[in-house]
Amino acid sequence: MRRLRDETDRFFARYRYGMEEVLTKLEILRDEFSRTFDYNPIEHLGSRLKSVDSVVTKLERKGIEATFESIATAITDIAGVRVTCSFISDVYRVFDLLVSQPDLTVRKVKDYIADPKPNGYQSLHVIVEVPVFLSTGPHQVPVEVQIRTSAMDFWASLEHKIYYKYDRQVPAELLDGLTEAARTASELDERMESLHRSVHGMPAPLALEPPIGAAR
Ligand code: 0O2
DSSP states (O other), X not given: OHHXXXXXXXXXXXXHHHHHHXXXXXHHHHHHHHHHHSOOSOSEEEEEEOOHHHHHHHHXXXXXXXXXXXXXXXXXXXXXXXXXXXXXXXXXXXXXXXXXXXXXXXXXXXXXXXXXXXXXXXXXXXXXXXXXXXXXXXXXXXXXXXXXXXXXXXXXXXXXXXXXXXXXXXXXXXXXXXXXXXXXXXXHHXXXXXXXXHHTTOOOOSSOOOOTTOBO
């Protein structure tokens, strides 16, 4: 039992190290960006390590038996970092700055901003692999980075709470209300983006470009 606990601790520690590496990269970008341009594209940085319980629940949902190997293969969001930006253009800017770092490997991109989920969820997700250097040598650790605007984040936190409060069986009228609120949040993002561009004398984009390789 003790051995299993130690092994579990070591297994999850790698994800924590990976998460810290990615957080440090983002903190450096935020700091250097503010010094160079007197402007900060990152409003807030957060992180969380998925609990053993929710990893096992997610595997059960996928119909996979829980072993260290199956977790490592099937669950790519044990380490999660969330970046909140003021403007949609900053979301893509932070994404570009992060994924262009040569020691990171992009495993998967899901652009729920260009292509929102049916419930209205918007966010840009990228799974990156970051090298973590341990006594046994280098290990590639997957970290899920979610980048979104404050309006998208506000909506997603409320939706998440409602989803769990109703144990995933959310009443239809609440679902409709949430989808409507997502539309309002998206309109607010577009207006704020346009104001931001006017203030900084930037031309309006024809369309905000989704990143290359984004899943549609
Ligand atoms: P939690 O509690 O936040 O950790 P895949 O990894 O491709 O097999 P998955 O994990 O559904 O499938 O991928 P996806 O769509 O990229 O979602 C990963 C995470 O994005 C979720 O993790 C949520 O954090 C967030 N997310 C996705 N869809 C929604 C949504 O409709 N509403 C909200 N509020 N968040 C969403 P978890 O593990 O589901 O949850």
